[in-house]
Amino acid sequence: MTSFDGDRSEPGEEDDEGLHPVRSGAAPWRPPAVELATLRLAGGTACDVLIVGGGITGAMTAEALTRQGLSVLVVDRAFPGHGSTAASTAMLLWEIDTPLVELADAYGFDKAVSVYRRSLAAVRELGALVAGLGIDCRHAPRPSLYLAEAGALPDSLAAEHAARQRAGLPGEALDRGALMARFGIDRPAALVAEGSAESDPVRLAQGLLRRAFERGARFVADEVVRYDSLPHGGAVALASGATIEAGTIVLATGYDMPDFVPSRLHRIVSTWCIATPPQAAGRLWRDRALIWEAADPYLYARFDAENRLLVGGEDEEIVDATEREARMPAKAARLVDRMRGLQPQLSFEIEAAWTAAFGETADGLPLIGPVPGAPNLLAAYGYGGNGITFSFLASRMIAAWVAGEPRAWFEDFAIDR
Numbered sequence: 001m002t003s004f005d006g007d008r009s010e011p012g013e014e015d016d017e018g019l020h021p022v023r024s025g026a027a028p029w030r031p032p033a034v035e036l037a038t039l040r041l042a043g044g045t046a047c048d049v050l051i052v053g054g055g056i057t058g059a060m061t062a063e064a065l066t067r068q069g070l071s072v073l074v075v076d077r078a079f080p081g082h083g084s085t086a087a088s089t090a091m092l093l094w095e096i097d098t099p100l101v102e103l104a105d106a107y108g109f110d111k112a113v114s115v116y117r118r119s120l121a122a123v124r125e126l127g128a129l130v131a132g133l134g135i136d137c138r139h140a141p142r143p144s145l146y147l148a149e150a151g152a153l154p155d156s157l158a159a160e161h162a163a164r165q166r167a168g169l170p171g172e173a174l175d176r177g178a179l180m181a182r183f184g185i186d187r188p189a190a191l192v193a194e195g196s197a198e199s200d201p202v203r204l205a206q207g208l209l210r211r212a213f214e215r216g217a218r219f220v221a222d223e224v225v226r227y228d229s230l231p232h233g234g235a236v237a238l239a240s241g242a243t244i245e246a247g248t249i250v251l252a253t254g255y256d257m258p259d260f261v262p263s264r265l266h267r268i269v270s271t272w273c274i275a276t277p278p279q280a281a282g283r284l285w286r287d288r289a290l291i292w293e294a295a296d297p298y299l300y301a302r303f304d305a306e307n308r309l310l311v312g313g314e315d316e317e318i319v320d321a322t323e324r325e326a327r328m329p330a331k332a333a334r335l336v337d338r339m340r341g342l343q344p345q346l347s348f349e350i351e352a353a354w355t356a357a358f359g360e361t362a363d364g365l366p367l368i369g370p371v372p373g374a375p376n377l378l379a380a381y382g383y384g385g386n387g388i389t390f391s392f393l394a395s396r397m398i399a400a401w402v403a404g405e406p407r408a409w410f411e412d413f414a415i416d417r
């Protein structure tokens with residue numbers, strides 16, 4: 001058996017300087033320890049679908065594919081959920097990093113609206129899935145509050161609000177007075193909208209994996225070191241020397257995108273987060289809204305189920321783990337300053353601080369679909385701040401591909417778009 005919990009680091013997860021290649025410091029997720037039946041491979045085996053990566057993307061995909069009755073193997077070189085999923089603040093926003101007006105400028109209004117509506121539906125369907133499967137992951141619907149930058153014009157969000165209204169998306173515009181009255185925040189404008197949610201990302205991933213394993217999926221604790229495309233599927237070689245053949249291989253390796261997945265849109269950035277101890281209930285802002293800012297670098301914040309304040313952002317294009325870690329104290333201080341400017345009544349003692357890498361794209365949309373030139377390799381990458389919403393969308397699209405039922409709109413997320 002392989003057991004894993006939210007606190008552990010495993011041998012082999014750290015580099016020469018003792019830093020985890022994906023993240024350092026720990027988010028306050030403490031799921032109960034879980035045991036998975038682990039398949040020890042000697043030689044080779046085969047399955048319908050091999051999923052490489054047991055983070056939230058791999059977990060959602062394994063759940064979807066086992067529900068279709070397929071034989072599924074999940075391989076991960078670390079404990080499932082210990083990659084960027086363990087660092088996530090898990091604000092499940094339907095609003096995309098790229099505003100609707102900007103996405104419409106890039107791809108036309110209809111396509112931009114279609115993407116936004118799919119994102120809204122993904123958050124709703126994920127909530128229904130969690131409820132249907134009875135996963136205890138502190139999942140809850142939340143409104144989002146999208147703030148204009150401090151020095152912006154009072155009508156800076158007016159065009160975005162008008163575009164969303166035209167698209168039939170939820171949301172209400174707040175002027176400075178209304179924002180101050182409802183949330184005690186002094187900014188020129190904001191948009192408040194229903195339809196988003198929050199979760200404990202590690203419990204969510206573990207809960208989904210557990211369902212998949214109950215339906216017969218198997219876990220292989222190993223590292224994929226080589227991929228081969230076959231006429232009727234694909235094959236991987238593992239660090240242990242074993243091999244796995246599959247009808248379809250799903251790449252869900254998080255920030256670690258193999259070189260053969262080409263994308264001119266993809267880049268790796270670093271992000272920083274802090275958590276405070278639980279706040280006194282009387283200090284929380286209204287409706288426990290998920291707050292995020294129209295600023296670069298941006299800031300976002302929410303409360304967890306124990307009323308800890310989670311604040312993140314300050315993203316920079318840094319890939320080196322040592323450099324990322326070295327900036328932690330300055331970034332934590334900056335996150336506190338910025339948050340104190342919004343909600344000075346909160347307590348800003350830092351209980352946890354962590355930093356991690358994640359992949360994002362130039363247009364804010366994920367890369368989901370067949371790897372060009374290798375139709376039996378399906379990949380899901382580049383999620384940005386909407387990671388978990390897009391992971392869910394990816395899992396549904398991958399399930400449709402495997403069932404031989406891709407849709408025309410899948411092209412909106414094509415890796416070579």
Ligand SMILES: Cc1cc2nc3c(=O)[nH]c(=O)nc-3n(C[C@H](O)[C@H](O)[C@H](O)COP(=O)(O)OP(=O)(O)OC[C@H]3O[C@@H](n4cnc5c(N)ncnc54)[C@H](O)[C@@H]3O)c2cc1C
Pocket residue numbers: 022052053054055056057058075076077078079080081082083084085086087088089090091092093222223224225252253254255256271272273312355356357358383384385386387388389391
């Ligand atoms: C600090 C931070 C805050 C975030 N906040 C939010 C948020 O508020 N809302 C939101 O929606 N998203 C957020 N995101 C993004 C979101 O968390 C990620 O998009 C998501 O967790 C990615 O999940 P994943 O399963 O694709 O990758 P990961 O969780 O990184 O999992 C990939 C797995 O693949 C394994 N792996 C990699 N290569 C191999 C190999 N060769 N062989 C075997 N195994 C391999 C790794 O060990 C790992 O377990 C945040 C991200 C970070 C870093």
